[in-house]
Amino acid sequence: xxxxxxxxQLYLWALLLLMYAPIVIIAIxxxxxxxxxxxxxxxxxxxxxNLFSGSVHSSLFSAIKNTLSIGILSALFSTALGSIAAVxxxxxxxxxxxxxVFMNDIPMLNPDIITGIxxxxxxVAAGLTQGYLTVLLAHISFCTPYVVLSVMPxxxxxxxxxxxxxxxxxxxxxxxxxxxxxxxxRPGMISGFILSFTLSIDDFxxxxxxxxxxxLETLSTFIYADARxxxxxxxxxxxxxxxxxxVLALLVIINFRTLKTKQQ
Amino acid sequence: MAKDYIIDIQHLSKSFGxxxxxxxxxxxxxxxxxxxxxxxxxCGKTTLLRQIAGFIAPDEGKILLEGxxxxxxPPYERPxxxxxxxxxxxPHLDVYDNIAFGLKLQKVPPKEIEVRVKKMLxxxxxxxxxxxxxxxxxxxxxxxxxxxxxxxxxxxVLLLDEPLAAxxxxxxxxxxxxxxxxxxxxxxxxxxVTHDQEEALTLSDTIVVMxxxxxxxxxxxxxxxxEPVNCFVADFIGESNILKGRMIRDRRVAFIKHEFxxxxxxxxxxxxxxxxxxxxxxxxxxDPAKCQFKATVNSCIFKGVHYEMWxxxxxGYELMIxxxxxxxxxxxxxxxxxxxxxxxxxxxxxxxxLEATVVDSNHVSMLGAEWECEVPEDASxxxxxxxxxxxxxxxxxxxxxxxxxxxxxHFLLYKGDHYHLTIxxxxxxxxxxxxxxxxxxxxxxxxxxxPEGIKLIRK
Numbered sequence: 071x072x073x074x075x076x077x078x079q080l081y082l083w084a085l086l087l088l089m090y091a092p093i094v095i096i097a098i099x100x101x102x103x104x105x106x107x108x109x110x111x112x113x114x115x116x117x118x119x120n121l122f123s124g125s126v127h128s129s130l131f132s133a134i135k136n137t138l139s140i141g142i143l144s145a146l147f148s149t150a151l152g153s154i155a156a157v158x159x160x161x162x163x164x165x166x167x168x169x170x171v172f173m174n175d176i177p178m179l180n181p182d183i184i185t186g187i188x189x190x191x192x193x194v195a196a197g198l199t200q201g202y203l204t205v206l207l208a209h210i211s212f213c214t215p216y217v218v219l220s221v222m223p224x225x226x227x228x229x230x231x232x233x234x235x236x237x238x239x240x241x242x243x244x245x246x247x248x249x250x251x252x253x254x255x256r257p258g259m260i261s262g263f264i265l266s267f268t269l270s271i272d273d274f275x276x277x278x279x280x281x282x283x284x285x286l287e288t289l290s291t292f293i294y295a296d297a298r299x300x301x302x303x304x305x306x307x308x309x310x311x312x313x314x315x316x317v318l319a320l321l322v323i324i325n326f327r328t329l330k331t332k333q334q
Numbered sequence: 335m336a337k338d339y340i341i342d343i344q345h346l347s348k349s350f351g352x353x354x355x356x357x358x359x360x361x362x363x364x365x366x367x368x369x370x371x372x373x374x375x376x377c378g379k380t381t382l383l384r385q386i387a388g389f390i391a392p393d394e395g396k397i398l399l400e401g402x403x404x405x406x407x408p409p410y411e412r413p414x415x416x417x418x419x420x421x422x423x424x425p426h427l428d429v430y431d432n433i434a435f436g437l438k439l440q441k442v443p444p445k446e447i448e449v450r451v452k453k454m455l456x457x458x459x460x461x462x463x464x465x466x467x468x469x470x471x472x473x474x475x476x477x478x479x480x481x482x483x484x485x486x487x488x489x490x491v492l493l494l495d496e497p498l499a500a501x502x503x504x505x506x507x508x509x510x511x512x513x514x515x516x517x518x519x520x521x522x523x524x525x526x527v528t529h530d531q532e533e534a535l536t537l538s539d540t541i542v543v544m545x546x547x548x549x550x551x552x553x554x555x556x557x558x559x560x561e562p563v564n565c566f567v568a569d570f571i572g573e574s575n576i577l578k579g580r581m582i583r584d585r586r587v588a589f590i591k592h593e594f595x596x597x598x599x600x601x602x603x604x605x606x607x608x609x610x611x612x613x614x615x616x617x618x619x620x621d622p623a624k625c626q627f628k629a630t631v632n633s634c635i636f637k638g639v640h641y642e643m644w645x646x647x648x649x650g651y652e653l654m655i656x657x658x659x660x661x662x663x664x665x666x667x668x669x670x671x672x673x674x675x676x677x678x679x680x681x682x683x684x685x686x687x688l689e690a691t692v693v694d695s696n697h698v699s700m701l702g703a704e705w706e707c708e709v710p711e712d713a714s715x716x717x718x719x720x721x722x723x724x725x726x727x728x729x730x731x732x733x734x735x736x737x738x739x740x741x742x743x744h745f746l747l748y749k750g751d752h753y754h755l756t757i758x759x760x761x762x763x764x765x766x767x768x769x770x771x772x773x774x775x776x777x778x779x780x781x782x783x784x785p786e787g788i789k790l791i792r793k
Contacts, residue, residue: 229420229421229422229423229425231418231419231420231422232422232423232424232425234387234389234409234416234418234422235416235418235422235423235424236424236435237388237389237408237409237410238387238388238409238410238414238415238416238484239410239415239435239436239439239483239484239487240410240436240439240440240487241410241435241439242410243410245439249435250424253424253426254425254426
């Protein structure tokens with residue numbers, strides 16, 4: 071009995087170690103100055119200093135800027151689109167509803183590489199110059215289904231009569247939507263926004279296919295290119311650590327929100 | 335005269351897909367009245383209420399509010415308010431803001447809003463609750479807020495969709511009295527939907543009994559209870575003995591193989607009828623001169639206020655009697671019924687009447703199947719006849735596949751010595767059957783009709 075328990079504990083820790091080892095290693099080596107990952111030349115905060123004082127090359131900075139602005143914009147647009155879509159799907163019935171929900175699920179299960187190639191071909195066919203706009207459009211398109219997914223449960227929890235109650239009390243349809251439906255799905259919209267933001271920051275494959283050749287880089291494509299040029303720029307180590315912590319914080323927030331609504 | 339009617343409903347019909355939910359509904363509502371739409375679930379009462387509220391558009395017909403047709407006006411422009419079954423309060427607003435919702439939309443000055451909200455809170459005994467979140471309230475309190483939220487707008491008509499259905503019995507009784515009191519104080523017309531006949535009898539000025547999309551009877555609670563117009567109403571409202579009878583002449587009716595004086599006239603002579611006698615209207619007597627028939631008690635159950643007894647009459651019928659005094663099982667008792675307490679109703683039908691098409695010299699097609707029967711010699715294939723089938727000639731079988739048709743027991747009535755069933759066939763036709771076998775509502779049955787049960791009559 072006791073041995074079993076011990077084994078279970080060991081197994082769990084071994085698994086967690088395996089999963090988090092790469093990130094932990096990066097985080098540890100972000101506190102030393104060595105050019106090559108794996109050499110420990112003594113504790114130092116210089117890499118962090120370089121990162122934040124702007125003495126890294128400007129292409130890394132513009133990559134960070136692009137990543138953040140695309141992340142925020144695509145999260146905003148997909149939250150708006152996804153929430154409206156969710157309300158529409160909620161009002162559908164029967165076969166139509168099942169069909170649309172099914173179509174909403176496919177892009178989430180679709181491998182990124184397929185989505186990326188498909189969007190690339192679409193933009194080429196549409197004659198769009200690939201760059202910031204196409205990356206943004208691509209990110210909006212793959213984030214929107216996740217927003218739908220996080221808003222739908224809020225609508226389902228809602229008393230189906232509240233919209234009618236609002237109309238009954240004299241609210242026009244748009245007033246009922248803003249004053250009664252919106253406040254009730256807001257938590258789902260915020261979760262959807264955060265999720266979209268992290269998905270956008272995280273994306274590599276789709277971005278690679280849609281960024282074109284005008285020199286646009288996001289963090290993920292920059293790192294990929296940088297690594298291929300001959301070793302990672304040392305300043306990427308603290309950057310990755312920071313990005314990891316930010317994403318971790320966002321995920322913790324999302325989880326706390328779901329926990330809180332479950333308790334209600 | 336039409337001026338007295340606040341709402342006048344004319345030829346209203348509505349179908350969902352193939353199903354006719356409302357079928358040519360006509361009635362009016364007087365100003366200030368408490369009217370109840372009563373019927374079993376699926377009878378169309380909620381659909382009717384939702385059409386009045388404006389959430390569903392009628393297929394045909396008009397809804398006149400003070401003489402103007404409102405059927406094309408959206409719900410937010412109708413001067414009516416609704417209390418929903420599951421309250422439908424806005425969970426993100428507190429009690430005060432829930433009640434003030436409608437007034438704020440109308441841009442009523444904040445000072446006046448405050449006065450009116452406070453007045454309403456007082457009316458529903460919820461003063462001091464204004465800052466509470468609605469989730470922290472009990473079901474009864476939420477319903478009070480919902481009523482206040484609707485009434486604060488001073489609607490011309492208040493619509494209530496089974497507002498007490500989610501409350502427990504004790505709370506429901508208290509709320510019934512309060513609703514009645516609110517109705518009296520406000521003087522607003524109430525349209526109330528319920529499936530609870532006791533609630534309808536308690537609250538209403540007028541009851542509209544509905545079944546299968548049609549109005550069965552409109553009347554005061556007293557009318558509906560004492561003078562049901564058909565078996566459905568008699569069975570749905572209160573307990574009753576529904577019996578097959580025969581009108582001998584005016585004020586004289588025969589049932590359970592005895593003759594009784596009654597007060598009904600104008601049915602004609604020697605006409606088959608249905609008779610309703612309420613269980614509390616059959617009296618015990620010790621005086622042989624008063625005795626109209628004898629019976630033996632076969633069960634006696636204490637029901638709180640009264641005893642409920644089943645007796646077997648000397649002529650082989652079973653009757654339910656309610657009385658304050660119990661009689662032991664096995665006792666022979668003498669009984670009588672006052673002429674006033676016998677309610678005679680026209681029979682809705684005395685046999686099944688169907689359309690049959692001749693197939694060959696001894697087969698017809700009807701109800702989507704082919705049946706053997708005696709076909710007149712001069713008839714040729716394709717001729718259309720009226721087929722009459724007596725209720726007792728239809729056989730019901732336990733296994734659906736054993737019958738020529740299959741169907742479902744849709745409605746049943748005990749008529750003292752047999753059951754009268756309404757069978758809905760799989761094709762959606764109706765057959766009426768008299769049987770001594772015991773079936774339950776919803777039972778799936780096979781249907782067969784022997785050749786001698788089908789009588790063809792040339793059209």
